[in-house]
Amino acid sequence: xxxxxxxxxxxxxxxxxxxxxxxxxxxxxxxxxxxxxxxxxxxxxxxxxxxxxxxxxxxxxxxxxxxxxxxxxxxxxxxxxxxxxxxxxxxxxxxxxxxxxxxxxxxxxxxxxxxxxxxxxxxxxxxxxxxxxxxxxxxxxxxxxxxxxxxxxxxxxxxxxxxxxxxxxxxxxxxxxxxx
Amino acid sequence: xxxxxxxxxxxxxxxxxxxxxxxxxxxxxxxxxxxxxxxxxxxxxxxxxxxxxxxxxxxxxxxxxxxxxxxxxxxxxxxxxxxxxxxxxxxxxxxxxxxxxxxxxxxxxxxxxxxxxxxxxxxxxxxxxxxxxxxxxxxxxxxxxxxxxxxxxxxxxxxxxxxxxxxxxxxxxxxxxxxxxxxxxxxxxxxxxxxxxxxxxxxxxxxxxxxxxxxxxxxxxxxxxxxxxxxxxxxxxxxxxxxxxxxxxxxxxxxxxxxxxxxxxxxxxxxxxxxxxxxxxxxxxxxxxxxxxxxxxxxxxxxxxxxxxxxxxxxxxxxxxxxxxxxxxxxxxxxxxxxxxxxxxxxxxxxxxxxxxxxxxxxxxxxxxxxxxxxxxxxxxxxxxxxxxxxxxxxxxxxxxxxxxxxxxxxxxxxxxxxxxxxxxxxxxxxxxxxxxxxxxxxxxxxxxxxxxxxxxxxxxxxxxxxxxxxxxxxxxxx
Numbered sequence: 224x225x226x227x228x229x230x231x232x233x234x235x236x237x238x239x240x241x242x243x244x245x246x247x248x249x250x251x252x253x254x255x256x257x258x259x260x261x262x263x264x265x266x267x268x269x270x271x272x273x274x275x276x277x278x279x280x281x282x283x284x285x286x287x288x289x290x291x292x293x294x295x296x297x298x299x300x301x302x303x304x305x306x307x308x309x310x311x312x313x314x315x316x317x318x319x320x321x322x323x324x325x326x327x328x329x330x331x332x333x334x335x336x337x338x339x340x341x342x343x344x345x346x347x348x349x350x351x352x353x354x355x356x357x358x359x360x361x362x363x364x365x366x367x368x369x370x371x372x373x374x375x376x377x378x379x380x381x382x383x384x385x386x387x388x389x390x391x392x393x394x395x396x397x398x399x400x401x402x403x
Numbered sequence: 404x405x406x407x408x409x410x411x412x413x414x415x416x417x418x419x420x421x422x423x424x425x426x427x428x429x430x431x432x433x434x435x436x437x438x439x440x441x442x443x444x445x446x447x448x449x450x451x452x453x454x455x456x457x458x459x460x461x462x463x464x465x466x467x468x469x470x471x472x473x474x475x476x477x478x479x480x481x482x483x484x485x486x487x488x489x490x491x492x493x494x495x496x497x498x499x500x501x502x503x504x505x506x507x508x509x510x511x512x513x514x515x516x517x518x519x520x521x522x523x524x525x526x527x528x529x530x531x532x533x534x535x536x537x538x539x540x541x542x543x544x545x546x547x548x549x550x551x552x553x554x555x556x557x558x559x560x561x562x563x564x565x566x567x568x569x570x571x572x573x574x575x576x577x578x579x580x581x582x583x584x585x586x587x588x589x590x591x592x593x594x595x596x597x598x599x600x601x602x603x604x605x606x607x608x609x610x611x612x613x614x615x616x617x618x619x620x621x622x623x624x625x626x627x628x629x630x631x632x633x634x635x636x637x638x639x640x641x642x643x644x645x646x647x648x649x650x651x652x653x654x655x656x657x658x659x660x661x662x663x664x665x666x667x668x669x670x671x672x673x674x675x676x677x678x679x680x681x682x683x684x685x686x687x688x689x690x691x692x693x694x695x696x697x698x699x700x701x702x703x704x705x706x707x708x709x710x711x712x713x714x715x716x717x718x719x720x721x722x723x724x725x726x727x728x729x730x731x732x733x734x735x736x737x738x739x740x741x742x743x744x745x746x747x748x749x750x751x752x753x754x755x756x757x758x759x760x761x762x763x764x765x766x767x768x769x770x771x772x773x774x775x776x777x778x779x780x781x782x783x784x785x786x787x788x789x790x791x792x793x794x795x796x797x798x799x800x801x802x803x804x805x806x807x808x809x810x811x812x813x814x815x816x817x818x819x820x821x822x823x824x825x826x827x828x829x830x831x832x833x834x835x836x837x838x839x840x841x842x843x844x845x846x847x848x849x850x851x852x853x854x855x856x857x858x859x860x861x862x863x864x865x866x867x868x869x870x871x872x873x874x875x876x877x878x879x880x881x882x
Binding site: 259263346358 | 409412413415416417418419422423424425426429432434436437440441449554751791792793866868
């Protein structure tokens with residue numbers, strides 16, 4: 224019977240943890256705002272979003288050896304955040320311990336609250352991959368190649384996901400024609 | 404949104420989502436917790452996923468009040484002293500047992516670390532490595548923490564399949580703050596811990612009395628990066644660690660009940676050298692009876708070598724993976740072997756699974772995904788893997804069943820020899836949304852264990868159902 228050694232221990236063989244931690248934090252810190260925005264858009268809940276980003280940070284730290292050398296941290300990290308959000312939605316606690324969303328802060332709320340609620344509802348009904356692509360493209364303003372990297376797909380596939388996602392949003396938000 | 408252009412959609416999303424963003428201090432909170440996690444084993448971030456219902460908080464307050472009152476009456480609710488056996492004096496470390504290699508014990512050169520706040524009574528062990536010998540006997544190594552989350556290296560042992568665990572001693576010269584070591588066991592009496600200290604010094608110690616005492620083993624200056632036990636012997640593979648100079652991987656063997664280490668035959672060059680990702684060595688060392696496989700994912704093209712004579716001679720096997728940057732090998736017998744390959748990098752990563760019925764001499768592709776657009780030339784999908792991540796381990800239970808631990812994805816299981824894979828019914832949600840375990844082991848097709856930092860789970864029905872088995876106690880910080 225063999226046991227699988229965990230990677231976390233093996234990674235620590237290499238370098239000074241302190242120096243690595245400082246470098247990691249310096250590289251990660253500028254990405255946290257985008258990570259929180261992505262997680263909020265995916266989970267539609269501030270508490271869950273913060274948890275997801277927290278877990279993603281820890282996971283990224285523990286799995287930092289998995290990152291390809293000399294590659295941009297942003298798409299790699301955002302992909303981890305997205306996966307954490309997916310896992311959170313699939314998780315049992317999502318259903319058992321769901322708490323009410325925090326109240327919308329005054330001053331930043333849309334004037335058209337009905338439209339805002341409709342858009343949030345429509346967004347929540349998108350499939351995971353389409354929602355991720357739409358959020359990355361239009362909420363985080365990422366170019367398609369970054370959307371593709373963070374989504375784990377080709378650029379063409381990312382464009383298709385965005386196109387289908389926006390079409391789904393349009394369909395969900397379309398005001399029905401009044402009957403004559 | 405209908406008929407709006409891209410900019411309008413962006414503005415609408417900001418209007419809809421910005422009000423729900425976490426407050427302005429969230430970023431700082433995340434960083435503070437991350438620093439705690441990066442600082443060491445004793446400071447894993449412990450955040451509550453959701454505010455508990457008020458009634459639970461009320462119960463906690465009531466319980467706290469009871470504790471205070473009882474304490475005031477001197478009824479002894481203070482923490483017990485740590486129940487570990489008394490430390491073994493340093494002079495009990497035996498001399499080196501491998502004459503051809505440096506006689507200085509590397510462990511003794513490790514400067515004394517500044518320990519974290521010493522935990523009192525160990526309330527739980529958050530495992531970093533688990534080794535099960537049989538359906539009943541297992542060992543776990545990890546961070547043992549008290550109720551105040553003060554943690555240190557701890558080792559626990561079970562003799563009833565994980566239903567109950569007992570703490571054993573830790574090596575007297577072990578760094579108590581370094582719980583990133585690995586443990587491998589061959590029985591309830593014999594176990595080895597291995598890895599590197601926080602200062603990158605080799606750590607390799609053995610017990611032959613069930614953890615009552617440990618002694619250091621000197622295999623030279625390079626750390627042990629793999630241990631495999633079969634056929635009454637334990638093998639240890641050492642590698643270069645962080646050394647930049649070229650060095651050779653070495654494989655040494657000892658009877659399980661003693662520590663008489665002798666070098667085995669030279670390994671093929673293809674499995675020598677430093678690993679691709681410094682310190683991380685993929686694929687591992689797999690043994691079954693007198694046969695063993697060793698996987699090299701080093702600076703050279705990946706390679707697999709096999710011995711049929713207990714390590715005295717090795718032959719290189721063909722590697723069927725076209726793009727495999729990382730190889731994971733598993734064996735259920737001396738003949739049935741499976742191999743998972745992945746390129747890493749982008750996710751979901753291109754990955755393939757092969758099987759062999761002749762010990763790896765010939766391979767058959769069972770499943771493939773992600774090669775249809777991410778690589779050139781492209782390859783069509785075969786079977787079904789359905790991974791959103793990439794493999795980090797492969798455990799082959801029998802000719803039909805294998806488990807593939809995955810990063811950024813649920814662990815996967817096949818029950819048709821690798822042709823189709825399905826998300827395993829593992830309790831991934833309690834891993835903090837981690838999507839799977841750190842490690843998986845089966846003592847037979849029915850009895851298996853998976854572990855993560857949140858604890859150990861056990862199955863007695865081949866993975867259909869899993870039951871949480873707290874090591875000493877339920878790990879704090881997880882619901």
